[in-house]
Amino acid sequence: MTSYAPEVTAEVLMEALPYIQRLFDKTIVIKFGGNAMVDEALQDAFARDIVLLKQVGLNPVVVHGGGPQINQLLEKLGKQGEFVQGMRVTDRETMDVVQMVLGGLVNKDIVALINRHGGRAVGLTGRDAGLVRARKLKVSRQTAEMLEPEIIDIGHVGEVASIDPSILNLLESKDFIPVIAPIGVGEDGAAYNINADVVASKIAQVLGAEKLLLLTNTAGVLDKEGKLLTGLSARDVEALIENGTIYGGMLPKIDFALDAVRGGVKTVQIIDGRVPHAVLLELLTDKGVGTLIRS
Ligand SMILES: Nc1ncnc2c1ncn2[C@@H]1O[C@H](COP(=O)(O)OP(=O)(O)O)[C@@H](O)[C@H]1O
Ligand SMILES: CC(=O)N[C@@H](CCC(=O)OP(=O)(O)O)C(=O)O
Numbered sequence: 001m002t003s004y005a006p007e008v009t010a011e012v013l014m015e016a017l018p019y020i021q022r023l024f025d026k027t028i029v030i031k032f033g034g035n036a037m038v039d040e041a042l043q044d045a046f047a048r049d050i051v052l053l054k055q056v057g058l059n060p061v062v063v064h065g066g067g068p069q070i071n072q073l074l075e076k077l078g079k080q081g082e083f084v085q086g087m088r089v090t091d092r093e094t095m096d097v098v099q100m101v102l103g104g105l106v107n108k109d110i111v112a113l114i115n116r117h118g119g120r121a122v123g124l125t126g127r128d129a130g131l132v133r134a135r136k137l138k139v140s141r142q143t144a145e146m147l148e149p150e151i152i153d154i155g156h157v158g159e160v161a162s163i164d165p166s167i168l169n170l171l172e173s174k175d176f177i178p179v180i181a182p183i184g185v186g187e188d189g190a191a192y193n194i195n196a197d198v199v200a201s202k203i204a205q206v207l208g209a210e211k212l213l214l215l216t217n218t219a220g221v222l223d224k225e226g227k228l229l230t231g232l233s234a235r236d237v238e239a240l241i242e243n244g245t246i247y248g249g250m251l252p253k254i255d256f257a258l259d260a261v262r263g264g265v266k267t268v269q270i271i272d273g274r275v276p277h278a279v280l281l282e283l284l285t286d287k288g289v290g291t292l293i294r295s
Contacts, residue, residue: 015286028061046113051118054177064179064181073101089154107179133186157194163205165203210266217273221240
């Protein structure tokens, strides 16, 4: 480990004080993207950041993705992942895989890492305690040549109908850290696959979160030349989608980042999950980077 002069170490530690004071007791929803968690060292640094935040009195709530991890298992089963407007086409068999990977492997690995570093994490899916109520997502597509939009059936994919935060409040009252897999429950009890950015946004709104951080595998939202856009308004976003600068997995992320701002979350940021300790740097130092979403 690099050794710094004592006064430098003290200065770095003191830099965190005003941030800790400002964010004390505040809820921070952190979405850990599947693309940001492919490296073991990064996962470890992420888990330690979460433990530190809790220890100094913030209230972190983790929502995780796992798109690449679902693709890996699908490939082993001889299936190819297919996406429409950033959403996975989810047939019955794919839904089973989504539950195994998100609710099983990925969720439990994050929980175990946080706990190994001294945190008290509890893993949940949206089906637990009716946390995330879902309904089938309707997707439509229209091109210039089409007279009316075409409805596309992408299977067991949900949108959030409502969030019941009771279980999260209970966990918070006992100082547990919730780690949530983005699977919702329909009226009939069936499972729905929901994009993790969507679940993180809705949970942040219902909890009245101070901040929503979306960790991904880019520096933030990039322009056509690959340069980081540090701040975006709803109008900027519309133009960037229109000219094709924002596409694929960034579409639901940006849509629901805006949704969170409109729903009262004070700060929403898309940040680079490939940077070790991105969460800590963003929340407790002057070195936060990424794209800030404005209403
Ligand atoms: N303008 C853009 N800036 C940055 N990334 C973009 C942009 N448009 C599309 N993307 C794509 O969105 C991806 C992030 O979304 P996604 O793959 O769903 O990640 P995550 O697993 O973090 O949710 C990036 O890796 C990139 O390929
Ligand atoms: C409907 C839908 O697309 N669900 C996502 C859920 C996981 C996710 O969102 O993972 P990332 O955050 O890593 O992209 C999926 O099946 O991949």
